[in-house]
Amino acid sequence: MESRIDATGKHYKTLNQEIISGMNGGTTKLILDNVNGQRYIGDALEGNQEIIIHGVPGNDLAVFMNGLHITVYGNIQDGGANTMNEGTLVVHGSAGDTLGYGMRGGEIYIRDDVGYRAGIHMKEYGDDRPIIVIGGGAGNFLGEYMAGGLIILLNLEGRENCLGNYTGSGMHGGAIYVRGDIEKQRKKIKARIVPVQNAEAEELNHYIGRFSKYFDRNPGPVRPEEYFKIVGTGARPYKKLYVGV
């Protein structure tokens, strides 16, 4: 069952209550029109329903989300997919700062750019493994304190500076794959850089294939030499900053 909500002028509490009522009433596809700044859409919701958002949703979109498939036609603001556990977020635009903060599972696809600190404190355990695929470039501190999961940065416009400064600061788990030339960006990376192996191409192709399907933008099959990989420097990257331990 499909239904529609006009979000014009609605406070986030009202809008989110209407979303929950819709879901409880059996809606499987909910279309939100004229969203502008309402926070917490998708907050802790679970199930297989779909939400389509037209406009700019507010901070903490998909926070604590446990399922659902959210598609946004517009940019998203700060704190998108904060502590998300499961589900999919697809953004036809750019994301603000701290995308996927402490994310523990699910998948995010961003067509254009992400702001500062995307993937900060992302973590994985067992089968729960968060994925972020970015079509454009990233702001500073991508993957800061990252403990698990996967970030793929496709740099589809081929920018020389697709990474911001301090990429991977404090990173101690997971992996960031970047499509592009490493040499000009080496200094920005604060974690270990390793080549991509042939065996890793299959998994990358899987998520990049989904990105291509969502946005109709295809970088082609992965050739490992076109990518480099950033991994953690060890279990405790800042150990040397502390005295006597």
Add this chain to the structure above:
Amino acid sequence: MLREGKIRIPSGCAVSGIINRKGQVFSGIDIVDSIANMRERSNGLGGGFAAYGIYPEYRDCYAMHIFYDDIKAKEDTDYYINRNFEVNLSERIPVRKVKVIENQPIIWRYFLSPIPRRIEDVGGDEDEFMAQFVMQINAMIEGAFVASSGKNMGAFKGVGYPEDIGEFYRLDEYKAYLWTAHGRFPTNTPGWWGGAHPFTLLDWSVVHNGEISSYDTNRRFVEMYDYKCTLQTDTEVIIYLFDLLLRKIGLSLEEAVSVVAAPFWEDLDDLGPLKSRQLRNLRILYASALLNGPFSIILASGNGLMALNDRIKLRPLVAAEKDECLYVASEEAAIRAVAKDLDRVWAPRGGEAVVGLLEGKSDLLSASSSGRKIAGKCSGS
């Protein structure tokens, strides 16, 4: 009362600014709608606006907005004003009754022309005369507080949510080419009428989201140049720093930005030997003017606005353009609330200034300010 952990107050201050770069004026409705979109960011303990171009009939007078706790404070201040100025108009600022706005002070405005002899008495520098006059009222007269004192501009602020403050001051009836706004969530200091943003000096105003950890270092630095910090808030020192760097010392805006949001030492080498040396020198010379801690600010003058983040972007800032209008705000939605279709939207990097000047202006520093007053003194120290 609910204690820590029992209640969550999801707030973090909001800023917004709009300039029509062709100088065409528009009512306060847009800026109120923009800041109201971010209501969740403030908690009702402070809201305010700065407006430029609102007093064309008194464009050559200093428009002084003052809060008084009582008649005694007004009488003391009036005495002091009458000794130093020719008073062209003195009136209550018209306000509307708004249910949620209470405990307001006496809110007065004056349009003033300084008596030339008084300026001569303090060395002939009109800007410095005005700046000292304002800081002396704030420091010496109990219960009087100058909200703004520039030409053809004014600050409208108080305790309440910004949209209620806008309603209270009847901002729909004013027309300006440049508006900035603030929704406050006070962190370390009390919510009071004088402590609401914007903070102003001469025709500078600043609205600020964040917290300046270097406040005391900065305060000691500006106090050496005759600024008095009296308002119990970190934001006050930001306005004095910019006034000092731009008007008194005469740095360019780009240089001043590189002082308050200095690039990290390790990033300097990438900028080439000349630029690297210049920035290194500025950073050493004005080390005490570095603003440490999270901030996003909008600095405005009669000439335009400048929005700036701290170096590692610990507070949000979005910019957008539509025709001759430039928008900056804590959230994109606050811009879309008043301009749905935009030509360009972008997220400025930490330490990267977004500047919107009126056509024909090349600097934020207004023409009445001559600048470069003590450059020799500083570069020789």
